[in-house]
Amino acid sequence: MEGTIFDIKHFAIHDGPGIRQTVFLKGCPLNCWWCHNPESHDINPEKFIRVNKLDGKEFEKELTVGYNISVDELFKNISGDKIFFEESDGGVTFSGGEPLMQTEFLFEIIKKCKQNGIHTCVDTTGFASEKSIKKIAEVADLFLFDIKLIDNELHQKYTGVPIDEILRNLKWLDENNKNVILRFPVIPEITNTKKNLSEIKSFIKSLKNINQIDLLPYHNISNGKYERFKKFNKMKGVKPSSDDDMLQLKSEFESIGFKVGIGG
Template sequence: MNETGIIFDIKKYAIHDGPGIRTTVFFKGCTMECQWCHNPESKNFGIEEFVIKDRVKKSTKHEIVGYEMTIDEVMEKIEKDRVFYDESNGGVTFSGGEPLVQINFLLELLKVCKKSNIYTVVDTSGEASWKDFEKILNYVDLFLYDLKIIDNELHKKYTGVPNKRVLK
């Protein structure tokens, strides 16, 4: 398939991102700037270079974060763990960043997973249009909806965006 997306990691044998044993695909890009972000390398939308300083060894290393992948490349990695999904009622989780910011890539991956009978989870902040949720609804088995803060002012303060779309 020709559709491509920017991924920053694919984690095998994940057990905290939905039911059973899973493969978690982490998308690059997020519209929020959460002060406590547990995946800060996922915030920016493009491929980037991180400089990692080791104060103990007094050294630095450069690491590329994010890579462009096709649907087929991602599915090849997902399919390698099918035996674990089948035995544990697991599947694949699409996380990030925010997976809905790459809606076309996400939609195509979900369609292929559904056709392949792979249980799908989308881990989302909800910071996306309802129209985008409608596009993927029929291909998602479970949403993990990560509501950050219910109070709009506090939400803006700590995530950088109002929560109007999140609560809609």
């Protein structure tokens, strides 16, 4: 069986416990205004015109983002880092895009990792069918689950999809005692508003088993990527939150009994 990925990051330390290999699967049904990986959206390998500048002149180069890979080939690559996973209680994280868009491939590669004693983590938006989330929950050790906006209209506006399915899947994981760490992207004026914070806190307080959240500060390092790939950047000019803002948010989530990390 084959899947489509667009990157592999070795020695990642922010995508789950220990030292990890992060595999980025291609395809995402969302279209978040603040997306750092606009080249991940299409599930198929895509051609882009990349613009490079040299001595004030612009040079265009066509490149392909994404490639197909078999479960066996990917596993061979993952297991090459096994010694680092063992030394650090790490493992492999499947991110994207939205990895649940390739549920069958994801299931097979996680199953293979599990059979070989490698810890697996799925970094998800939660926007997937009930069938997909349940299937992956049978094999994955941990979910990193995004929670962005609670208000359905705002969720639809800023991510392109409704929130209901996401909350339903999150509640199911919670009720079935699956390991989940929430991730909250702190986006100035979009997710980091008084109203949204209050709604998110109230929702996550109602969860029975999940008690950990990572706050992911917005950064604008992908501005150049939007220019290079000639994509429209809706966040141009938006400044990241200050360290003081992040610490203030951390203590707000701690005050409702959550263990809070900054930066994942």
